[in-house]
Amino acid sequence: MEETIRTLGILKxxxxxxSLNAVRLRSGRLTERIKIEHPEAxxxxxxxxxxxxxxxxxxxxxxGCETLEIPAGKVDPGEVPETCAxxxxxxxxxxxxxxxxxxxxxxxxxxxADEVIRIFVASGLEAASDREDNDExxxxxxxxxxxxxxxxxxxxxxxxxxxIALSVLRARMERGEIPDNFFS
Numbered sequence: 001m002e003e004t005i006r007t008l009g010i011l012k013x014x015x016x017x018x019s020l021n022a023v024r025l026r027s028g029r030l031t032e033r034i035k036i037e038h039p040e041a042x043x044x045x046x047x048x049x050x051x052x053x054x055x056x057x058x059x060x061x062x063x064g065c066e067t068l069e070i071p072a073g074k075v076d077p078g079e080v081p082e083t084c085a086x087x088x089x090x091x092x093x094x095x096x097x098x099x100x101x102x103x104x105x106x107x108x109x110x111x112x113a114d115e116v117i118r119i120f121v122a123s124g125l126e127a128a129s130d131r132e133d134n135d136e137x138x139x140x141x142x143x144x145x146x147x148x149x150x151x152x153x154x155x156x157x158x159x160x161x162x163x164i165a166l167s168v169l170r171a172r173m174e175r176g177e178i179p180d181n182f183f184s
Contacts, residue, residue, distance in 0.1 A: 098124025
Protein backbone atom coordinates (compact mmCIF):
# COMPACT_ATOMS: atom_id res chain seq x y z
CA MET A 1 0.00 0.00 0.00
CA GLU A 2 1.17 3.52 -0.67
CA GLU A 3 0.64 6.41 1.73
CA THR A 4 -0.11 9.89 0.42
CA ILE A 5 2.15 12.38 2.24
CA ARG A 6 0.85 15.58 0.63
CA THR A 7 -0.64 16.98 -2.54
CA LEU A 8 1.92 18.96 -4.52
CA GLY A 9 -0.48 20.40 -7.11
CA ILE A 10 -3.99 20.14 -8.53
CA LEU A 11 -5.39 20.87 -11.98
CA LYS A 12 -9.17 21.11 -12.27
CA UNK A 13 -10.79 21.12 -15.69
CA UNK A 14 -14.40 20.89 -16.80
CA UNK A 15 -14.50 17.08 -17.08
CA UNK A 16 -11.62 15.86 -14.93
CA UNK A 17 -9.09 16.78 -12.25
CA UNK A 18 -5.47 15.77 -11.85
CA SER A 19 -3.34 15.82 -8.76
CA LEU A 20 0.37 15.34 -8.19
CA ASN A 21 1.02 13.71 -4.83
CA ALA A 22 4.08 12.88 -2.78
CA VAL A 23 3.71 9.27 -1.59
CA ARG A 24 5.60 6.84 0.60
CA LEU A 25 6.02 3.39 -0.92
CA ARG A 26 5.77 0.15 1.04
CA SER A 27 9.58 0.13 1.24
CA GLY A 28 9.58 3.60 2.84
CA ARG A 29 11.02 5.32 -0.26
CA LEU A 30 9.36 8.62 -1.29
CA THR A 31 8.17 9.24 -4.83
CA GLU A 32 5.49 11.14 -6.76
CA ARG A 33 2.23 9.89 -8.26
CA ILE A 34 -0.20 11.52 -10.64
CA LYS A 35 -3.88 10.71 -10.24
CA ILE A 36 -6.51 11.73 -12.76
CA GLU A 37 -10.12 11.66 -11.60
CA HIS A 38 -12.24 11.15 -14.70
CA PRO A 39 -15.92 10.32 -15.19
CA GLU A 40 -17.01 6.91 -16.41
CA ALA A 41 -17.48 6.46 -20.14
CA UNK A 42 -19.58 4.28 -22.41
CA UNK A 43 -18.41 2.83 -25.73
CA UNK A 44 -20.75 1.24 -28.25
CA UNK A 45 -20.31 -1.55 -30.80
CA UNK A 46 -23.28 -0.60 -32.99
CA UNK A 47 -24.49 -3.26 -35.44
CA UNK A 48 -26.79 -2.20 -38.30
CA UNK A 49 -26.65 -5.93 -39.21
CA UNK A 50 -24.70 -8.99 -38.07
CA UNK A 51 -21.72 -8.38 -40.37
CA UNK A 52 -21.15 -4.61 -40.05
CA UNK A 53 -20.47 -2.04 -37.34
CA UNK A 54 -20.78 1.72 -37.30
CA UNK A 55 -17.55 3.58 -36.61
CA UNK A 56 -16.72 7.27 -36.34
CA UNK A 57 -13.82 9.38 -37.54
CA UNK A 58 -12.68 11.77 -34.84
CA UNK A 59 -9.78 14.20 -34.44
CA UNK A 60 -7.72 13.35 -31.36
CA UNK A 61 -5.78 16.36 -30.15
CA UNK A 62 -3.33 14.44 -27.93
CA UNK A 63 -1.96 12.37 -30.83
CA GLY A 64 -2.48 15.00 -33.52
CA CYS A 65 -4.47 12.92 -35.98
CA GLU A 66 -7.88 11.62 -36.89
CA THR A 67 -8.80 8.12 -35.72
CA LEU A 68 -11.36 5.52 -36.71
CA GLU A 69 -13.06 4.18 -33.59
CA ILE A 70 -16.34 3.05 -32.09
CA PRO A 71 -18.70 5.73 -30.74
CA ALA A 72 -18.12 6.64 -27.09
CA GLY A 73 -18.44 9.40 -24.55
CA LYS A 74 -18.44 10.45 -20.93
CA VAL A 75 -21.27 9.60 -18.53
CA ASP A 76 -22.91 12.83 -17.35
CA PRO A 77 -23.36 13.43 -13.59
CA GLY A 78 -26.36 11.43 -12.38
CA GLU A 79 -26.63 9.53 -15.68
CA VAL A 80 -26.49 5.74 -15.81
CA PRO A 81 -23.97 4.24 -18.28
CA GLU A 82 -26.65 2.56 -20.44
CA THR A 83 -28.43 5.90 -20.91
CA CYS A 84 -25.08 7.46 -21.80
CA ALA A 85 -24.44 4.73 -24.39
CA UNK A 86 -27.79 5.41 -26.06
CA UNK A 87 -27.26 9.17 -25.96
CA UNK A 88 -23.72 8.97 -27.39
CA UNK A 89 -24.87 6.60 -30.15
CA UNK A 90 -27.56 9.11 -31.11
CA UNK A 91 -25.26 12.15 -30.91
CA UNK A 92 -22.37 10.60 -32.84
CA UNK A 93 -24.24 8.50 -35.42
CA UNK A 94 -27.91 9.60 -35.45
CA UNK A 95 -28.93 5.99 -34.64
CA UNK A 96 -31.19 4.67 -31.89
CA UNK A 97 -30.81 1.07 -30.66
CA UNK A 98 -33.71 -1.23 -29.75
CA UNK A 99 -31.23 -3.52 -27.92
CA UNK A 100 -28.31 -2.28 -25.83
CA UNK A 101 -26.34 -4.71 -23.65
CA UNK A 102 -23.21 -4.13 -21.58
CA UNK A 103 -20.57 -6.78 -22.31
CA UNK A 104 -17.47 -5.58 -20.48
CA UNK A 105 -15.93 -2.81 -18.39
CA UNK A 106 -12.28 -1.93 -17.85
CA UNK A 107 -9.84 0.72 -16.62
CA UNK A 108 -8.05 2.19 -19.68
CA UNK A 109 -5.21 3.87 -17.73
CA UNK A 110 -5.02 2.05 -14.41
CA UNK A 111 -1.58 3.44 -13.57
CA UNK A 112 -2.75 7.04 -13.21
CA ALA A 113 -6.53 7.40 -13.76
CA ASP A 114 -9.73 6.11 -12.16
CA GLU A 115 -11.78 6.18 -15.38
CA VAL A 116 -13.92 3.13 -16.17
CA ILE A 117 -15.11 2.46 -19.73
CA ARG A 118 -18.20 0.30 -20.12
CA ILE A 119 -18.60 -1.41 -23.49
CA PHE A 120 -22.06 -1.96 -24.92
CA VAL A 121 -23.31 -3.87 -27.95
CA ALA A 122 -26.20 -2.21 -29.79
CA SER A 123 -28.50 -3.75 -32.38
CA GLY A 124 -31.91 -3.13 -33.87
CA LEU A 125 -30.65 0.25 -35.06
CA GLU A 126 -33.01 2.87 -36.45
CA ALA A 127 -32.05 6.18 -38.01
CA ALA A 128 -33.59 8.66 -35.58
CA SER A 129 -32.00 11.99 -36.45
CA ASP A 130 -29.07 13.67 -38.08
CA ARG A 131 -25.77 13.26 -36.27
CA GLU A 132 -25.55 16.05 -33.69
CA ASP A 133 -21.85 15.97 -32.80
CA ASN A 134 -20.23 17.89 -35.65
CA ASP A 135 -17.52 19.40 -33.41
CA GLU A 136 -15.78 16.09 -32.69
CA UNK A 137 -17.03 13.58 -35.27
CA UNK A 138 -16.09 14.27 -38.89
CA UNK A 139 -17.98 11.30 -40.36
CA UNK A 140 -19.52 7.92 -39.65
CA UNK A 141 -18.70 4.76 -41.57
CA UNK A 142 -20.32 1.36 -41.79
CA UNK A 143 -17.55 -1.21 -41.97
CA UNK A 144 -17.61 -4.98 -42.44
CA UNK A 145 -16.69 -6.64 -39.15
CA UNK A 146 -14.07 -8.88 -40.80
CA UNK A 147 -12.39 -5.78 -42.29
CA UNK A 148 -12.24 -4.08 -38.88
CA UNK A 149 -10.24 -7.01 -37.49
CA UNK A 150 -7.82 -6.69 -40.44
CA UNK A 151 -7.56 -2.94 -39.84
CA UNK A 152 -6.60 -3.61 -36.21
CA UNK A 153 -3.98 -6.19 -37.13
CA UNK A 154 -2.45 -3.87 -39.76
CA UNK A 155 -2.29 -0.96 -37.28
CA UNK A 156 -4.82 1.24 -39.08
CA UNK A 157 -7.03 1.09 -35.97
CA UNK A 158 -5.10 1.64 -32.74
CA UNK A 159 -7.74 3.03 -30.41
CA UNK A 160 -7.70 0.98 -27.22
CA UNK A 161 -11.42 0.87 -26.51
CA UNK A 162 -12.12 -0.25 -30.07
CA UNK A 163 -9.51 -3.02 -29.95
CA ILE A 164 -10.70 -4.23 -26.54
CA ALA A 165 -14.39 -4.05 -27.48
CA LEU A 166 -13.90 -6.11 -30.62
CA SER A 167 -11.71 -8.66 -28.85
CA VAL A 168 -14.25 -9.14 -26.07
CA LEU A 169 -17.10 -9.33 -28.59
CA ARG A 170 -15.30 -12.01 -30.60
CA ALA A 171 -14.61 -14.06 -27.44
CA ARG A 172 -18.21 -13.77 -26.22
CA MET A 173 -19.55 -14.75 -29.65
CA GLU A 174 -17.22 -17.77 -29.82
CA ARG A 175 -18.47 -18.86 -26.38
CA GLY A 176 -22.09 -18.49 -27.49
CA GLU A 177 -22.77 -15.71 -24.97
CA ILE A 178 -24.26 -13.41 -27.60
CA PRO A 179 -27.04 -15.19 -29.51
CA ASP A 180 -27.31 -14.83 -33.28
CA ASN A 181 -30.82 -13.37 -32.96
CA PHE A 182 -29.37 -10.42 -31.02
CA PHE A 183 -28.27 -8.91 -34.34
CA SER A 184 -31.60 -9.25 -36.17
